[in-house]
Amino acid sequence: MRQFSDYFDECFIDLKPDTAPLDTLFENDTEYLLIAGDFFGIQKFIFEQLSTKNAAKVLRAKSAFIQIFTRYLAEFICHKLAIEEKYILSTNAGKFEILSPNTDSAALDEVQKKVDNYFINKFYGLSGVSICGVGCQKDDFDSSRKYRNLREKIINELERKKFNKLDLVSRNDFVMDYDSDINNENLCRICNIRKGKNNCELCNGFIKLSELLVRKEKSKLHSSEMGISLDGFDSVVVIDKKIKSYVLKEAKDVPASFETIAKNSCSHLDTGIKSLAVLKADVDSMGKFMQDSDITDSFENFDIFSKTLDNFFSLHVPKLMREKYKNSYTVFAGGDDLFLLGAWDEILGLARQIQKDFQRFIKGKLSISFGIAIVKPSYPISRLANYTQELLEDAKAVDEEKNAITLFDETVKWVSYLKVFGNLATTFELLKDKENTAFLYRLLELVEMSKKVREGDVLATIWKSKLRYSWSRNMGKEDPRILEVLDKNMQDYPSETKMFLSEYIYKRRQG
Template identity: 25%
Template sequence: MNSSRSLIFAESVITNALFKRIKNIFPAKSDELLELLLTRKWGKEIVEHWQNEKQFEHLFQGLGEKVDEQAIPLVSIFSELHIQPNQTTEKRYYEPMQWKEPVYNPTLTESPSKENLLLHWHMIINSWKQFIQFAPEDHSIRISSFLDWSENWLSSVPVNKNLQSIPLSIHLRLMHALAIVCGVKCKSFKLLLGDVSGIQSYLFDIAHIGAGKIAKRLRSRSFTLGLLADVVSHKLLLDARLPISNLILSAGGIFYVILPSSYETRDWKKETNKFLYERFQGSIVLHSSEKEIHLLEMTKRFPELLTSCYEGIQRSKGKPFFDLLQNDGAWNDQMFIHDSKQNRDDLCNGCRKFPKVNEEFCEYCLLDEDVGKKLTRTNYLLFKKGHGTIQFENGIAVELLETLPISVDESSYLIQVWNQADAKKAPIQFHRKWVANYIPVAPKGGIQFADNLEDVQNLHEGEPLTFVHMAQVGKGKDLLGYFKADVDNLGMLFTIGFIKERQKESHSFSHILTLSKMFERFFAGGINQWLRNEFKNTYTVFSGGDDLFLIGPWEEILKAAQEIRSRFQIFVGSNPEVTLSAGINILKPKTALPHAAQFVENELENAKENVNVIRAEEKGQFGRDQVSVQGFVMDWTHFKVVTDTSKLLAKWWQCNKLSSSFIYQLSTFSDMYKKYKETGQNEYLKFIPLLNYTIQRNLIEGNILNDKNREDKEILEWLRNLQQVLEQKNKYPLRLNANLLWHYMHLITKISNYYRGG
């Protein structure tokens, strides 16, 4: 089957799958659709293929394609996800609706009404009619538009009862990619799993740059490195003469590509790693693993086949650049030495890796600054073969665009549309991607600071905030918060999370794609939207796949952390096995970025591996689903108590109810409490009468607090509850639980001090 015929065949397969569903639900409407299709030249070709549905059977069987007799609701895939055996989660449903926003939550505990389901299908039909009427004749643009339309309208519609947690939009996208490589007769394909590793380590390897300059370039560098997975996979598909839609997922450096079973990828991998090795001096490497899969194994053996791909990636990580470093069984000595004819004084002041092209920086660091200026206004990426703003050594370049181009030259092959940007008049094939590209900028009128602020420059409206500026615009003390988080047990969720579905022989590739797509929506599109609307001074270092790294004013970061975790819980339908862990560090704005990144990485590791003391006392509790702040590991509910209490102490200090010295005493008393908990010796309980004496002598007798005043009574209640450490821990709500408060008192008083600007 030649290229044009394979394209029209693939389009026929996916449109037939949609048409059959409409015919089952609204037979009369299907006749109208058929009549409309026959008015278009491309529509006639599609309908001709429909006359022989047997040519679709191998694809339909492989994907579990069945059409239900009636409209059914989409179940949250998180309702089916479990690591522990015999676990169940309340089934949650999505409202049948158009998905325009990045994040939708499974809020229904009962199936939506039949009327609502039919109403949505009625709207789908009307929208598809409009699509058919105005769809372009150019096939690549038309199929891009259809897949984009599908993600908008069919994301809240399930495949069928057996695949009720798989959105029809994802099902059709995978079906299209398989139809391209399998055609009418072939019944197998090659799945390639790619992993571009080392990006984060390279990202933070920035030396000798002032804090302000880092902020201008960091997001740009993160963005450029994040393009590598796309650029590498695009090169593979261009060489194979396949549409970019066969890249069915690319997020967080991981990508999945559907290839013909006979296609050889060895040269592509070797050439790619050669370009990565030379450009990034061995810091970033491509790992890939591939597996030939028979269509009928898609449901019966897919978990086993996917595990095999993951194992192949791990083996590759054990011997990076193996094909380059060895030649005919002997070490290629020259590859171990990076050519550098420059003396150290000539190296870039930014990365210390490449020669300067001006007095300070190399071409790559200068590019970071140029790209950084454009990123805040970017809505589209134009990928092309040849030369461009961002030039990759494998022959692919990228242009950053604010508006959709009217036309492009022959070297351009794809427009990547970001978030909700309009793509109706795209001149070539396009693909929509959820991207966290938010960067805080100076508001209208700019930002002016007093002259005595060392190294702080005034900013014009629209200029990106530097780290120092971010610290200055926050509340309280001028500090930055560093927040890093990711999904717990992600590997297990992907490999054994659908064990019940596997027993039903329905754990398929579609499940993996759905889970990945949902995480991409949350961590890219959702995070971007919430920062833009609610946390406007917070800077996105990266966010996508299943993790994120944010920098912002310390108080805003504390709020954002709680809000993101709360929204994540709702997003996953409160499934207790799908959790988020995070690390938070609060530092001076001029802390060297590599150090700050390592500190917050250590906090995240602390949250995942160490159980907080209070939780450890509860039988069966373990690490993860926690947050670590400044070395204190805590449950997310405890984190809220800590931040709320810190604000209370700061408020009472501002009202002159509690002095700085009294708050400092609380921190000192917490040391005695910890000694008591560690040793069990009652002598350390003397802090209780000492606290009581201090309250009575300094606060009550000093006429600072009065039992008859409502606000004073609140303070006294809180202070008196601190003395109840021997009472049963569940007797008091968390905000008044003495054991919990004393355990975190060092952190509470420290954060309170930040609020007070001390």
């Protein structure tokens, strides 16, 4: 059995989770049922039809709802199977696992039907939860080979269930019931789907939850207060740090609007554009890493690795935001991925911090790629998720190893980006704002020419001469060694140089 330090740096020992006491769950060698659940359609659930104007009121709450519903469903299954909640092994990032001594698969099928009906009636089938069970015995957890096989079985069974989402084939009611007589006067201003005076009942529940999320103290509420109720089963929900995550507060118990967050951009400067940055990131080649490592050799290895990784994203990243990058907003943080937004300058700084911390945390065994978009706060929120996903996919396509970032229409490796960023940050510090704006934009043009040289454009090689001419006209009295640093970075790393220059220029522009 592996220890925390075998996978993670001891500096992050505060992220070590409480692990499931497996030995106390097996009472004999009889058959058990390993139950797994996976919330699907998360992106649609959070973003679909959501209006940009009111998005800040409910985005984090809808994401927190996924965590709350996942825990609720695990408890409901225990209730229906008449087993104690101690058999819940994990509930993280929209997934759960239960080791049930009750192997009644028919009861599990009934739970699935109730969950399907809930999501069809409440959310029109945009999302749902797939639930499956695989038979197992204590021996499956004692043997490395058998535990690997068990994990493969549960993954394959979940994938099979996803091909029959909501069991639509066997349903008689093919046409879903929508609210009737909807018009511009009574359409919910938030979800744009259901009827409601100003807001529908569900969205009012999300607004109430969002107010709890920004409170400092730990809060509690009943699941029924959020419209979560299966067979009348009610559960007390504790709004802990993981569910709260981090959201900038504008007033008492009110999340800051995206307009306010954007206005807080470059707050430490007299200049700078006022925009949002939207960040999407996830761990590279996670499946392959799990397959090639000893993580699935035992339940203990898998449990400590998956829960600690989740803690990095759901606890450590929000802590960074709370302490150093306050003008930010968590949409989703957990499992092995992130979706954040905030003041554009702070999100770029946060991205660099996350990448640095993650490499130390995981001891360089894994990498993380990012897609970052800089947009106005009025940009349609329903399109943001797709846009940033495309940017992340560009980063993932850089090579098989990934560890890349897409930003300012450029995709590069993190190693080269951070190297150039450090070199040029030091260099421009020496200039002490003596460079004029026209010179900076000229540098951007020359960077584009340097990129064309790499594509075989011989005529573009004149960029070096143009650089020296522009330098002599604008910066002639400055240390010529600065010019050499610019020349070298623009030649060897034109895309990375463009990324630095773009950020630098944005910070100098008037908002």
